[in-house]
Amino acid sequence: MQTTNEELVTALRKVLPVRQVTINQIILEQHSRDESYHSASLPDIVVFPTTTDEVSQVMKIASQYQVPIVPFGRGTSLEGHVIPYDHGMTIDFSLMDKIIEIKEQDFLVKVQPGVTRTQLNRELKKYGLFFSVDPGADATLGGMAATNASGTTSVKYGVMRDQVRDLEVVLADGTVIHTGNLAAKSSSGLHLNGLFVGSEGTLGCFTELTLKVYGIPEFVLAAKASFPTVHDAVEAVVSILQAGVPIARVELIDEHSMKQVNLHSETAYKEQPTLFLEFHGNEAGLNQDVEFMKEIVNDHNCESIDFETDNAARNQLWEARHNLAYAYVHGYPGKKLMVTDVCLPISELAGAIEHAREALDSLALPGGIVGHVGDGNFHVLLMIDMNNSDAIKKADKFNELIVMYALERGGTCTGEHGVGVGKQKYQEKEHGKALLVMEKIKHALDPNSLLNPNKILRINK
Incomplete structure (x- = not known):
């Protein structure tokens, strides 16, 4: 069904207050990009829901009008995850920022997706607790779950997927489901937490998260x-x-x-x-x-x-x-930061980092190597002149060199940044026929490919 922005705005304003539906150009531009080097693209509309029911109603309208949907937290992603290349509607979760419950005796918290990690840790400190996943950016917890974020503490406490007990998810047709429960373990049913964490908004929108927390060390x-x-x-x-x-x-x-x-x-x-x-x-x-x-x-x-x-x-x-x-960005004015990451078995890590440095030097690319080396993950920070086509080609070649090195040694094309659009081209090489299984799951949950279309998987309608 073809529709105009005006028709869609009218439908949305029947279920959301006027101020929560916008086509303001400045707001659209703010939701056209993330912190990556990927090119921007404007959504047609941005909505700001405050409840699960509002998200469900928005999803039903999007399904009715066949409008693409992109969930948006703080836009700190690094592989173009939240850029709406198919335009449509961006759902900004910044107003869903409530810490719903702290179950200190169970070492669990329940939060809305717009809560940031520093916001949560400020509140947890009153209870002698902290949330462990630290990706550096003050990202939203919904966004961190969507990309399976990790960071500096993952060597001891694990990544985002290890912290999720339950997700409340709104599916493409507006149905609301829960993926887990409060128990420390379960042998019941398929592991939906593991499926939805890291799905980058392609399978549903998170509206509540129940997460593990830890005692502040002595x-x-x-x-x-x-x-x-x-x-x-x-x-x-x-x-x-x-x-x-x-x-x-x-x-x-x-x-x-x-x-x-x-x-x-x-x-x-x-x-x-x-x-x-x-x-x-x-x-x-x-x-x-x-x-x-x-x-x-x-x-x-x-x-x-x-x-x-x-x-x-x-x-x-x-x-x-x-x-x-930010140190690199300020140190190379006029150039754009490109950050890429791979992860390997730790026995292969030293060779991978040496290979990455040799590739940087041979291509004469300015940049440095850092990493959460305790779990085999490292990042390369490149400073690229986006007006120089030769520099862009070199950066793409470098990215491919380190990804292929990692895949050939049992590693992955991304340890924590996620796939988005930047690492999409490596999915078949990494997953083989398992990619067909992922595509079938995507089609079953989102048959019209409206949820963050053409991220992770390239879907032809």
């Missing part, structure tokens, strides 16, 4: 350790993990990135391959673990190691890591 110790080579640093991490040292965070920052850290954050860290580490636990136990860790890194040619127990100094360390992308 003692936290951070450190930075410098090495002569990236290989030494990564091999040190492998040895730490093999020794069973309970590390909570371990981040690699290569020497190029350490230079950007110092320039942007006005620090004076050594400009060498560096590990940022953090340990959680009780003080007596951690002292033993740290002594063991020091022996291990010294065996891998560690040149210096500095510890931070002061909260301000520790925060400065992690802020420097989290702000690294």
Whole structure:
């Protein structure tokens, strides 16, 4: 059914207040892009629901008028997930930002999708709890579930998929379902949590999330350790993990990135391959673990190691890591940041990072390598002149080189950024015939391919 914007706006304003349906050009432009290098595309309409029922009504109208739908959190995604290339309607969940319930005795919280991770942690702190997934950006929890976000703490606490007990999901036809329950485990039915987490808005819209939370550790110790080579640093991490040292965070920052850290954050860290580490636990136990860790890194040619127990100094360390992308952006005015990531078995990680650096140098691309090396995930930050077609071709070639290296060694084309449109072309190579199963699931739940069309999977109507 063909329809005009005016007809659609009229239908939407019958179920939503006027202020929650907009075709304002500035609002449309704000929802035309994310933080990636992918080109922008305007939606036709943006709606701002406040309840599950409103989302359901919006989905029913979209189904009736055959209008594409793109869910939107804060737009911090990195592979074009929320860019509405088929135009249609963007559903912005920013008004659904309520922390519904904190079940502190069960270590669970129930939230609406527009709640951000820092908003949740501010409230949890009153109960001596925290939410573990830390992707760096202050993303919404709905968006983090949609992309199966992870981050600096995943080596100890796991990724977003590990934290989800239940999702309330509105399907393409407006039906509302729950994917789980409050129990710590279940052998009942198919694992729908695992199916919907990471589906990037292609199977339904999340309207409530029930998530695991953790007790704030009694003692936290951070450190930075410098090495002569990236290989030494990564091999040190492998040895730490093999020794069973309970590390909570371990981040690699290569020497190029350490230079950007110092320039942007006005620090004076050594400009060498560096590990940022953090340990959680009780003080007596951690002292033993740290002594063991020091022996291990010294065996891998560690040149210096500095510890931070002061909260301000520790925060400065992690802020420097989290702000690294912005450090590159400010350090290369006029260029656009392209961030790509892959993940491999940890035994293959050192070789993969060395291969990535060699490829960067051979293509003469400016950039650095960082990563959550404790779980085999690393990122490359490239600064590209988007007006230079040769530079764009080189960046695409580089991306393909590191993805193919990872896939050939049992890895994945993306460890946490997700597929969106940027990694779509690698799906068949990675998944083979399993991709056909994914397409059948997509068709069963969204037969008209209205939900974030042509993200992850390329669907021909």
